[in-house]
Amino acid sequence: NRGFTEMHCMSGHSNFVSCVCIIPPSDLYPRGLIATGGNDHNICIFTVDSPAPLYILKGHKNTVCSLSSGKFGTLLSGSWDTTAKVWLNDRCMMTLQGHTAAIWAVKILPEQGLMLTGSADKTIKLWKAGRCERTFTGHEDCVRGLAILSEMEFLSCANDASVRRWEISGKCLQVYYGHTNYIYSISVFPQCKDFVTTGEDRSLRIWKQGECTQTIRLPAQSVWCCCVLDNGDIVVGASDGIIRVFTASLERTASAEEIQAFENELSQASIDTKTGDLGDINADNLPGREHLKDPGTRDGQTRLIKDNGKVEAYQWSVSEGRWIKIGDVVGSSEATQQTSGKVLFEGKEYDYVFTIDVNESGPSYKLPYNITDDPWLTAYNFLQKNDLNPMFLDQVAKFIMDNTKGQTLLSTSAQFSDPFTGAGRYVPGSSSGSSTMPAADPFTGAGRYVPGSASNAVAPVGGVDPYTGTGAYRSAAANVENIYFPKQDAVTFDQANPTQILGKLKELNGSATEEHKLTEDDLIILEKILSATCNTSAETPTAQQLQTLWKAINWPEDIVFPALDILRLSVRHPTVTENFCSEKDHVQFIILLLKFLNPEGKQANQLLALRALCNCFVSQAGQKLMMEQRDEIMAQATEMKSSNNKNIHIALATLTLNYAACLHKVNNIEGKAQCLSVISTVMEVVQDLEAIFRLLVALGTLISDDTNAVQLAKSLGVDSQIKKYASVSEPAKVKECCRFVLNLL
DSSP: OOSOOOOOOOOOOSSOEEEEEEEOOOSSOTTOEEEEEETTSOEEEEETTOSSOSEEEOOOSSOEEEEEEOGGGEEEEEETTSOEEEEETTEEEEEEOOOSSOEEEEEEOSSTTEEEEEETTSOEEEEETTEEEEEEOOOSSOEEEEEEOSSSEEEEEETTSEEEEEETTSOEEEEEEOOSSOEEEEEEOTTSSOEEEEETTSEEEEEETTEEEEEEEOSSSOEEEEEEOTTSOEEEEETTSOEEEEOSOGGGOOOHHHHHHHHHHHHTOEEEGGGOTTOOOOGGGOOOGGGGGSOOSSTTOEEEEEETTEEEEEEEETTTTEEEEEEEEESOSSOOHHHHOOEEETTEEESEEEEEESSSSSOEEEEEEOTTSOHHHHHHHHHHHTTOOGGGHHHHHHHHHHHTTTOOOOOOOOSOOOTTTSSOOOOTTOSOOOOOOOOOOSOOOTTOOOTTOSOOOOOOOSSSOTTTOOSOOOOTTSOOOOOSOSOOSOOOOOOOOHHHHHHHHHHHHHHSOTTTOOOHHHHHHHHHHHHHHTTSSOOOOOHHHHHHHHHHHTSOTTTOHHHHHHHHHHTTSHHHHHHHTSTTTHHHHHHHHHHHTOTTSOHHHHHHHHHHHHHGGGSHHHHHHHHHTHHHHHHHHHGGGGOSOHHHHHHHHHHHHHHHHHHHHHTOHHHHHHHHHHHHHHHTTOOOHHHHHHHHHHHHHHHTTOHHHHHHHHHTTHHHHHGGGGGOOSSHHHHHHHHHHHHHO
């Protein structure tokens, strides 16, 4: 069999299809699936056997132009709507936001949880567990294609006509030039670092050891896509609607008739000089057919000849030792530099790109030149770059001036720049080098009240208490049962010393400004709230009391913490949460708490705001509000991971755990995806084992009884992230809980 035959015509999109990708076989679909992205904003998923979609993924707001599949059934999509989305089976798990223009290319890396997106904003972004880890800059135009070389390296191609090789760490290792126009697609050969590219210059190029070793021209202007098959054959799709397969294997080569037909088609193609594919052409100076008697010097070399007033383009084939016609050149008779616009060379536009032959036998060199350049400096740089004899300086400069008819526009830069760094001059005080040291607490004195300095113990949870480690003695040999997750109820912060809190409040009230000062009556009211919510009295807080509390928690940042502590304790009371979390007031309440989660803010306020959010989960009204505002709260709270305070880390882990318990009840997979992403992100920075333990319980709770969540956690690489905790000796609960989670994964 020398070719492919059509098996199905699948339809499901209402407009053009812009990308296709294979989802590897799974237990459920042993033959794999096919995903297609379309201009109708949808992604269709097909089985191999049916022409109609198995399901349709909706969510993007514009054309879906790239797809990549990963392990465990994950699919990554990129769209003109500037976002990428991660899908698991038929659900969107997370949306990657950060690019400012269309995302033309996406790839899932072999290391779990890592994803790449390439955009028309000229950047590439690396995402880990749904958060942007790094942005790669270097391309000078839209990034169009990505290809993975290994866990540590990848390639990108762009409209700047260059290919770049990158390290995941952010370093650009190499830039490859060869195409003369946009590069649309890039694909890697199996088990090596060689690759192929296609683009808007009618060519497919094969790259080995960093050099372009072969150029195959096609009878179509745009070669949109390429892909290397497992057997090393190369498939390309072009703007003439034809798919062509090229092979290095003799037994798969097409018949002589087919090859002749391809050559005839190629020779009849018309090449427009305006595209600059063949450089700058002046038809009057071209040699005749006799020019083709001399052999070419390298594969893919092009030569133009004039025959009966017609310009023809030929390309040298080393393997066949002959010149093959690749088309007729149109529009060359009157084409001057002015009409054919700029010429692209190594990804930049120039007014001229000259081909200079230094001696007959040697290679020819490209010399790019803009009329704003100095001809002497350009000649000097050209000789330096190509290691040529400096004696040619006059000759090359004169060649440039003769061929540009002396057009020069030397522009002088008006702005003074530093001759050493090229930057503007140093202006003292303009640097942003001020570092914010945590200010010392001005209210010193023995036995001072420090919020959260009391122990982090949490109310026992029933059975053996995994949070404090107290409970029945067990022999090590006994079978350990999973008492850790799934967690059903909220974990709260109940520790309190009302006398100290009120003492501090009164002390700070003395230094408050007139507009913030609380009256004696206000202080008595706050004392009442505190005793009512710390269960020392049977009273229920009144609306008037809560107005006073609201006034107190709106104090200035530097003195508000005792009031926040009263809030943290009182939101456990149903009346209080119903008041603050009610339909009319909840927005201000959340805005206020999130204001304290500012990474630049005071640690005491950050800690108490996180603890107050945790305690909101006690009542139905609180849970409802926390779930409604989940996106905002999670995003702000995750910023607290960069804190150096272990109590803040424990509070952040507890908040995640309370979310996990709620999500486990309602089985909301999008919410679980968000929560898993937070756990993965926070795990990377947190050291404190109590915080780690709570994150492990949260993780276990999220993935319990949910195969989708298990697959998602695996695809984010969470299992490899937590393995190290399975060998922690103390406290034993960390190791035990970690092993239970790993068993599920």
